[in-house]
Amino acid sequence: MPKTNDVLFNPAIQAAVTQAAYQTLVSLYPAQKVLFDKAQSGFLNTLRKDLLAQLATSEDKITYTPIMEPGYHQPDPTHPNQSFLSPQKNTVQQNAGLFALVNYAMADAAIAAWDSKYYYGFWRPIVAIRQDTRSTRSIPNWLPLGAASDGSGTNFTPAFPSYVSGHATFGGAVFGILRLFYGTDTMQFQLQADEYNGITKDSITNQIRPVRARYYQSFTQAEDENFLGRIYVGVHWRTDQDAGRTMGQQIASYIFTQND
Structure with missing residues (x-):
């Protein structure tokens, strides 16, 4: 289970969350950059002192790694396609609160998921499919569909355990x-995938992929596509997805209720 209390008071995590929130707020409200600069500078200076003190007294001298690793894709809430922000007419304070909650939840999600991955050490589909079992034949050269977003690489499987996703x-x-933040699941918005942006090439046809956006009527609809996508591209089992989504939702509920 996620070690949320450790995360909430971990200076390294707090600093990463603050940096992400700062970048987002400056993008949304450039006229307030001077104010945000002062707030960020003072807060991070305090956190750096706390972190140095924590490292100095730590028995195992933990080295904290950025939230961007491993396997983390940072969302860009300022992108025009993230249309669940602007139509809601959120204030600066409300947006700052939302970004902080999302970043805290994603930080906990990374910690909890990778803790599970290396606790269970469960194999990826590619390993199972390439081996014989009592009821199936191996497919020695089988490859997943996914992962090459720029057309220049192979369709690889991530180099860490499968469970949870x-x-x-x-x-x-x-x-x-x-x-939880908006108090509803119903929300119309669209998202633009990196793979279909009019720039990247298909790894099979070597043709530039057209611009395609996905349109959604609810948060759950987008969550379901995110859930199913990793199964369809062949890098996860459904059990990985089921357990991962449940864990993520539990983290969101905890974070929101603790900071409501």
């Missing part, structure tokens, strides 16, 4: 926070 855990956490 990081994508599903992140999705459960993010969309869980959004449902």
